[in-house]
Amino acid sequence: MMNYFLLLMVSLLTCGGQLCQKQAVECWRIRPASRRLPSALRWLFAACCALGIAILLWLAVLQRMPLGVAYPMLSINFVLVTLSAHFWFGERASVRHWCGVALIMVGIYLMSRGL
Numbered sequence: 001m002m003n004y005f006l007l008l009m010v011s012l013l014t015c016g017g018q019l020c021q022k023q024a025v026e027c028w029r030i031r032p033a034s035r036r037l038p039s040a041l042r043w044l045f046a047a048c049c050a051l052g053i054a055i056l057l058w059l060a061v062l063q064r065m066p067l068g069v070a071y072p073m074l075s076i077n078f079v080l081v082t083l084s085a086h087f088w089f090g091e092r093a094s095v096r097h098w099c100g101v102a103l104i105m106v107g108i109y110l111m112s113r114g115l
Contacts, residue, residue, distance in 0.1 A: 004112070006061045007073050011053035014082040019088060020047035066091075072111060075104050 024043035028036050061070050067099040079101050093101075 003061065003064045003070075006057055006064070007070060008076075009075045010054050010057045010061060011074060011080055012052045013057065014074075014077055015084055017047045017051035017054065018077075018081050019084055020044070020050060022085070022089060052096075069111070073108060076108055078104050 020043045024040040024047065025037040027043060031039055082093055082097065082101050086093060
C-alpha cells in the first residue's frame with residue numbers, strides 16, 4: 001500500500017510541477033514587461049521544487065517496485081494533467097481526448113488489480 005501512496009505522490013507532484021510551468025508561461029505572456037521575470041521565476045522555482053521532490057520519491061518507488069509495474073502506473077499523470085488543465089486553465093479537450101483518458105484509467109485499474 002505504501003508503494004501506491006508513493007506513486008500517487010510522485011504523480012501529484014509531477015502534475016503540480018507541470019501546472020507551475022504552465023503558469024510561468026502564462027505570467028510571461030500576460031504580465032507587463034516589468035513584472036514578467038519575477039513572476040515567471042517564482043513559478044519556475046515552484047516547478048523545480050515539485051519536480052525535484054517527485055524525482056526523489058520516484059527513486060524510493062524504484063527501490064520498492066519493479067520498473068515494469070511502476071512506470072506504466074505513472075500514466076495517471078495524463079489523467080491528472082488533463083483534468084487540472086481543464087479546471088485551472090480552462091483548456092478544452094476533445095471527446096477523443098477524454099475517451100483516451102478513460103481508457104488510461106481502465107488500464108491503470110486493470111494493472112493495479114493484477115498485482
